[in-house]
Amino acid sequence: MSEVAAELPEDRQVWLRAFYGFSPEEAGYLGFTYEPQRETMLERMRDGDLVLIYGAVDHLTDTSLKRQALGFLEVTGERCSDRERSAPPAIDWKEEHGFLDRWTFGVKVRRVWRVRNRVRINTIAPEAYANENRFERTTRAILLTPEERERALSHPVFQVNVYGEPSISEAELAKGVMGELLKPSRGFPPSLGTRTATHEDGENNLYLMMLEGGAEALLGRTGSHVGKALVKVGRSNDPKRRLKEVNGGFPENGTCRWKLVNSQAFPDVSTAHRHEDELKDLFKVRFSSQGGEFFTADKREIENEFMRFCVSKMPAIKSAPGKAKGIN
Structure with a gap:
């Protein structure tokens, strides 16, 4: 097959x-x-x-x-x-x-x-x-x-x-x-042209957004996703700005919104892009893919998995272990 x-x-x-x-x-x-x-x-x-x-x-x-x-x-x-x-x-x-x-x-x-x-x-x-x-x-x-x-x-x-x-x-x-x-999407490969190199090759973040109100707010009131959290993972050089863009697709009086739960900065766009694809592959195995960059799972489990993944990608700092986490 x-x-x-x-x-x-x-x-x-x-x-x-x-x-x-x-x-x-x-x-x-x-x-x-x-x-x-x-x-x-x-x-x-x-x-x-x-x-x-x-x-x-x-x-x-x-x-x-x-x-x-x-x-x-x-x-x-x-x-x-x-x-x-x-x-x-x-x-x-x-x-x-x-x-x-x-x-x-x-x-x-x-x-x-x-x-x-x-x-x-x-x-x-x-x-x-x-x-x-x-x-x-x-x-x-x-x-x-x-x-x-x-x-x-x-x-x-x-x-x-x-x-x-x-x-x-x-x-x-x-x-x-x-x-x-229907498969989890891959992140867009970074493109570092002369005109945009200074901006694009700076600090880049992995982010975890969660839909307020639970997965059923968008996926319906029946199915294995009921009672689970619906999350979106991705990469951005400005997660807060990206949050505003994503929520811009909802009506002003809508009853659900995305919330930025966590983000992790990496030194450059290539590193963040590589980790983004690794994270989606991990989530595809651990949780239920809803297509693209969307997954459903227990709220605490998916938050902890995101944190563990980010910590594992950070360089060890022996003299300052607290800073090695880098979790915002």
């Missing part, structure tokens, strides 16, 4: 489901017509699972979308109704087609990515797309095999906003290969 599949969390399953269309900007849920169908899937799915959506073979599906992979939904374990997570145009469409009694039992969707290139679904998931599985994948969802999962996650995608979820700015919507986007 490829590196992409091996690096992903083993408990993140990928399912296949048919839709007439794909408009997550207007419908932020995975819908089921009958409640037992939803409950069956909630028993099988895990919070954070992905559902690969393809265009159903039906006259209601745009011809260019039939049998095409359209995008990925990241589901939560939270129940909802269709009206809770549908914009007026989505409800209007259902009413126009006499579908107000369909897909009313929902599961909330947290994030969505559209597949960038057109690809036929039978080339990705030939077993799941077999005719004998038609009823399962059109009314509930069918689990992809490990090989199908690997192929599905190898396609380029771009993230879009989800109706009912906080809006994400265009600059922060992720783009890339699906599998890579």
Whole structure:
């Protein structure tokens, strides 16, 4: 199996489901017509699972979308109704087609990515797309095999906003290969040009930020992250300024904010960059990756691990052991 599949969390399953269309900007849920169908899937799915959506073979599906992979939904374990997570145009469409009694039992969707290139679904998931599985994948969802999962996650995608979820700015919507986007990100390598060398090659800091209110404030009220801390790790020559930039993405009256918990200065950008990647690799093993530079874990454990890591990277100062910690 490829590196992409091996690096992903083993408990993140990928399912296949048919839709007439794909408009997550207007419908932020995975819908089921009958409640037992939803409950069956909630028993099988895990919070954070992905559902690969393809265009159903039906006259209601745009011809260019039939049998095409359209995008990925990241589901939560939270129940909802269709009206809770549908914009007026989505409800209007259902009413126009006499579908107000369909897909009313929902599961909330947290994030969505559209597949960038057109690809036929039978080339990705030939077993799941077999005719004998038609009823399962059109009314509930069918689990992809490990090989199908690997192929599905190898396609380029771009993230879009989800109706009912906080809006994400265009600059922060992720783009890339699906599998890579779910792995902890690597820090940007330092670039020391003549014009910026004096500024960039100075002191640089690793930082640990924690979301006030716990992980469920952003990741939903169900799943293994409930009761855990959500943290962001990174590198900056000014962690306090970076904190303001990160919090600038929240509304002024928002109920959650990032807090700068700890930071550690290193003598130059190259050293800080190297330690940043090492820290993310460590956190990926020790804690639960939420993609990019975000992780969930027990608050005290993750704070202590950050401190231990930073201390281990500081030079020993025999005459002043207290200063060797360097922890702010």
